[in-house]
Structure formats: structure tokens, C-alpha cells
């Protein structure tokens with residue numbers, strides 16, 4: 001399965017049709033007054049979050065989305081036909097950004113959420129509208145209003161329940177491989193040259209999606225390495241799982257590098273629930289484990305857990321620590337039962 005996470009689209013709403021200049025011409029009626037109809041309205045461009053889509057791949061094949069123009073007005077006071085609207089059907093969770101890739105136009109987080117991206121131009125008035133008591137034969141009509149052109153980005157973030165964080169080599173992929181169940185990978189997700197993986201993990205009858213992203217390095221938030229791009233993918237996860245390599249020899253520095261990147265990235269990432277794990281404990285004796293755990297806690301890591309992705313020690317406990325965060329998030333996301341709270345209207 002291919003996954004496209006960022007797509008550029010060119011959209012244009014339809015122009016309004018021109019108003020018509022026309023005069024009534026009928027047998028036995030001299031100087032029949034103006035009867036030019038209005039132009040039709042141009043079609044608008046909309047986007048809607050729909051069910052059953054997980055990718056933006058359609059937008060790779062169709063980048064141009066132009067709504068129909070309105071038709072010109074006609075004689076006998078006939079209004080031109082309106083242009084048809086067009087709808088960009090996007091997966092839930094799609095963000096729409098201006099061309100600068102920063103300004104958010106819309107964030108379609110809910111099923112059925114709809115936004116107008118470009119309004120169709122109004123049709124011009126036909127000359128019938130310009131008739132006044134003193135001017136019975138107006139020769140003016142309005143042109144239709146131009147459509148609106150925009151270049152926009154669609155951005156879909158992987159919605160992973162758990163985002164794995166850590167420096168390169170912290171053991172993230174090993175952990176994912178060790179914990180993913182019978183369907184270890186949902187898919188590979190190539191983002192041009194970059195490949196985060198998703199795995200489905202199961203613990204105590206709860207399944208959740210863990211995103212293994214390329215390792216973060218210092219400066220990732222400024223675009224160094226691959227990390228920054230992927231931080232976007234864990235922005236919506238329920239909880240972050242921070243793996244710290246117990247054998248690296250630079251434990252505290254490693255830990256703080258990641259924390260600093262999260263702070264610098266913003267978007268509430270550093271406030272997200274986080275589980276910090278001292279990893280690779282198979283290579284540490286009991287005394288070292290205790291010492292390193294205390295060191296981490298001394299610099300602010302909370303409830304550090306011990307684990308070895310390689311030997312499997314402590315892995316289930318880590319999954320169990322993640323689970324309540326995932327469940328809490330899901331409960332919060334679930335729409336309230338409409339019948340229950342009494343506010344539901346048919």
C-alpha cells in the first residue's frame with residue numbers, strides 16, 4: 001500500500017456568467033424593454049472529510065480541481081445556469097494548508113466536516129436589472145465575477161496511537177518488530193525517501209498502532225535529519241514512547257536531546273503523555289540498571305521503565321503502561337451517544 005502524506009493541489013472556482021444585454025422583440029410591441037438575464041453563479045470548490053479513505057493518493061493523480069463556470073444570461077430574462085460545485089474527498093485527519101505550507105486553511109478532523117476552499121464567482125446582472133424610470137433602454141450589464149484560484153497543500157498525518165521517539169539506534173525498530181502481533185506491519189509508508197513504519201501491537205485485548213519513525217537528532221525541529229518531518233506524524237498520537245539506549249554511554253545527553261527537540265517543535269508535543277524507557281537492559285547488570293534509571297529520574301524523567309526490546313524483558317509492562325493513554329484518548333475522541341445526552345435532533 002502506498003501512502004502519500006503531502007500533496008499539492010491547484011484549485012479554481014468557476015467564474016460567474018456574464019449578464020446579458022437584450023431587448024424584448026415581439027410583434028406589435030415597439031420598444032420592448034430590456035430583458036437580459038443574469039449570469040449564473042460559478043461553481044465552488046469544497047473539501048470534505050469522508051469515510052473509508054486512508055491516503056491522499058488520489059490527489060497525486062489529479063492535482064487540478066476546477067469547478068465549472070456559470071453560464072451567461074440570455075434574452076427573455078433567462079438566467080444562465082450555475083456552474084457545478086466540485087468536492088475534494090479527503091480522509092479524516094487531512095489538514096489543508098496555504099501554498100506557504102504553514103498557514104492552516106482547514107483541519108478536517110471529523111467525518112463529514114466540510115469547508116469551502118474557493119467560492120464561485122457571482123453571475124453578472126443582466127440589463128433588465130439596470131432599468132430605471134428614466135432609463136428604459138439600458139445597454140449595460142455586468143460581467144460575471146472571476147473565480148478564485150488557489151494553490152493548496154493537503155497534509156495527512158499518520159494517526160498512530162503511540163509515537164516512538166529516540167535517537168537513532170535507541171532500538172525503536174527492534175521494539176516494533178518484537179511487539180507487533182500477527183500483522184506486524186500495516187504497510188510501509190514511503191514519504192519520498194523516508195520510511196516510517198506502523199505496527200499493530202496487542203496487549204490485554206487492546207490493539208493499537210505504533211509508529212516507528214526515523215531517529216531524531218539534535219536540530220531535528222529545524223529540519224535537520226529526517227526527524228522533524230516525522231514529528232508531524234506523532235502530533236496526534238495519544239502517547240509518546242521515548243526509548244533511551246542504556247548502553248550508549250551518553251544517557252543523559254541522549255535523553256535531553258529528545259526532550260529539547262520536543263520542546264522546540266512545539267505543537268503541544270512536550271505536553272503529551274510520555275512513557276520513558278531505559279532500553280537494552282539485557283546488556284546491563286542490576287546495579288547499572290538501577291543507577292541509570294535514577295540518573296534519568298534525577299533530570300526529570302518520570303516513572304522510567306526498564307526494557308529490552310531484544311530479549312523481550314519488560315516489553316509487556318511497557319505496552320501495559322501505554323494502553324491506558326490510548327484508551328483515554330479513544331474515549332475522548334468517541335462522539336457522545338446522541339440519544340443519551342438528549343441534545344440530539346433528527
Ligand SMILES: Nc1nc2c(ncn2[C@@H]2O[C@H](COP(=O)(O)OP(=O)(O)OP(=O)(O)O)[C@@H](O)[C@H]2O)c(=O)[nH]1
Pocket residue numbers: 166167168169170171172173174175213214215216279280281282283307308309310311
Ligand atoms: N543489546 C541490545 N541491543 C539492542 C536492543 N534493541 C536494539 N538493539 C540493537 O541496537 C541497534 C539499533 O536498533 P534499531 O532497532 O535499529 O534502532 P532504531 O532506534 O530503530 O534506530 P534508527 O532507525 O536508526 O533510529 C541494533 O544493532 C539492534 O540490534 C536491546 O534491547 N538490547
Ligand SMILES: [Mg+2]
Pocket residue numbers: 172173174212213214215
Ligand atoms: Mg529504526
